[in-house]
Amino acid sequence: MLAKFDDMLKQLVAEPSISSTTADIDRSNLRVIEHLANWLQDLGFATEVMVLPNRPDKANLIATLGANGKPHPGGLVLAGHTDTVPVDSSLWQSDPFQLRDSDQRFYGLGSCDMKGFFPVALHAAAAFGERDLAAPLTIVATSDEESSMAGSRYLLESGKPKADYAIIGEPTAMQPIYAHKGVSMISVQVQGAAGHSSDPSLGHNALETMHPVMGALMQFRDELAQQHQHPSFAVNVPTLNLGCLRAGDNPNRICGHAELQIDLRLLPGMDSDAIHKQLEQRCHDAVAGSHTQLTVSTVYPPIPPFESAADGELTTTLAALSGKAPGTVAFGTEAHFLQTLGMQTVVWGPGSIDQAHQPNEYLEQSHIRPAIETLQQVIGRYCLA
Ligand SMILES: [Zn+2]
Numbered sequence: 001m002l003a004k005f006d007d008m009l010k011q012l013v014a015e016p017s018i019s020s021t022t023a024d025i026d027r028s029n030l031r032v033i034e035h036l037a038n039w040l041q042d043l044g045f046a047t048e049v050m051v052l053p054n055r056p057d058k059a060n061l062i063a064t065l066g067a068n069g070k071p072h073p074g075g076l077v078l079a080g081h082t083d084t085v086p087v088d089s090s091l092w093q094s095d096p097f098q099l100r101d102s103d104q105r106f107y108g109l110g111s112c113d114m115k116g117f118f119p120v121a122l123h124a125a126a127a128f129g130e131r132d133l134a135a136p137l138t139i140v141a142t143s144d145e146e147s148s149m150a151g152s153r154y155l156l157e158s159g160k161p162k163a164d165y166a167i168i169g170e171p172t173a174m175q176p177i178y179a180h181k182g183v184s185m186i187s188v189q190v191q192g193a194a195g196h197s198s199d200p201s202l203g204h205n206a207l208e209t210m211h212p213v214m215g216a217l218m219q220f221r222d223e224l225a226q227q228h229q230h231p232s233f234a235v236n237v238p239t240l241n242l243g244c245l246r247a248g249d250n251p252n253r254i255c256g257h258a259e260l261q262i263d264l265r266l267l268p269g270m271d272s273d274a275i276h277k278q279l280e281q282r283c284h285d286a287v288a289g290s291h292t293q294l295t296v297s298t299v300y301p302p303i304p305p306f307e308s309a310a311d312g313e314l315t316t317t318l319a320a321l322s323g324k325a326p327g328t329v330a331f332g333t334e335a336h337f338l339q340t341l342g343m344q345t346v347v348w349g350p351g352s353i354d355q356a357h358q359p360n361e362y363l364e365q366s367h368i369r370p371a372i373e374t375l376q377q378v379i380g381r382y383c384l385a
Pocket residue numbers: 081113114145170171
């Protein structure tokens with residue numbers, strides 16, 4: 001007997017599974033994986049917990065129903081991530097780790113992004129038994145989507161799961177998403193030498209070096225926008241945001257160190273590696289001859305852009321069932337990795353991205369029943385005989 005939807009979500013939200021590249025904020029996701037594995041075993045799924053290499057506190061889960069849990073052609077993957085972004089509890093009206101049922105919404109950290117997808121997927125799966133299935137139904141839960149994407153990178157490395165189709169249950173308010181931009185967060189650091197401001201020859205000003213770097217980056221952005229457009233996106237060009245500048249300490253000291261962080265969002269079809277190399281070269285060219293040292297690095301490993309056919313079989317099916325036309329988004333997901341594993345991949349799930357990564361995050365309860373029913377139809381279409 002499967003637990004009630006709200007009991008499941010309550011238990012998942014109660015487990016702090018924050019992922020962050022800042023080690024003292026980062027938490028294990030093993031307890032979330034454990035809950036899911038137990039529930040899925042009760043439903044007859046064969047479960048495999050994949051602990052990440054060199055990270056005994058992080059794991060993915062692959063749970064399969066049908067085909068005796070063995071690799072089998074065809075079938076459907078329902079995938080989600082188990083981690084959440086960090087939280088500032090002081091901005092919340094209630095405890096972010098305690099599910100609150102109010103105003104026809106479930107409030108809690110990860111309620112919409114995206115712990116809520118798992119009880120939806122499990123309640124959909126509960127309508128099917130092993131014997132019903134001609135092709136396997138696989139439920140995948142990953143780690144570290146919000147930081148390094150280490151979980152889905154490890155799936156790709158391991159060459160599993162395999163299926164014909166995959167749905168990633170990120171909160172799209174049940175609109176099928178067939179493409180998204182890539183996301184790179186890049187840090188440009190300039191090391192100069194500090195000294196008394198009264199005599200510029202006593203140091204090398206890192207902030208002054210950053211000035212032409214910023215100019216070069218804005219110039220590069222304009223060139224990229226002229227060369228690349230994609231009509232399916234609301235913002236139809238690649239974007240480059242100068243997001244954060246930290247430099248120096250005092251007006252009367254030569255600025256010894258500066259760091260600029262930028263967010264680069266590339267369109268599908270653009271080669272992230274090549275663009276990163278060009279960007280780095282532009283920065284170096286801009287400061288040639290200065291006596292400062294410039295380094296360019298990524299803050300997180302980049303999320304590659306994703307695109308599948310707008311009229312693909314799964315996209316079209318989800319559009320018809322949800323009554324929502326396929327679209328694109330500007331946020332990153334694990335779609336590239338599942339697609340590269342060979343699955344026709346669509347991002348589709350309950351809840352809205354507007355509430356993701358926000359204080360008082362919630363899942364709209366009116367989405368739950370339609371999401372379960374839609375998934376049951378999709379499972380019926382791709383997994384039944
Ligand atoms: Zn998410």
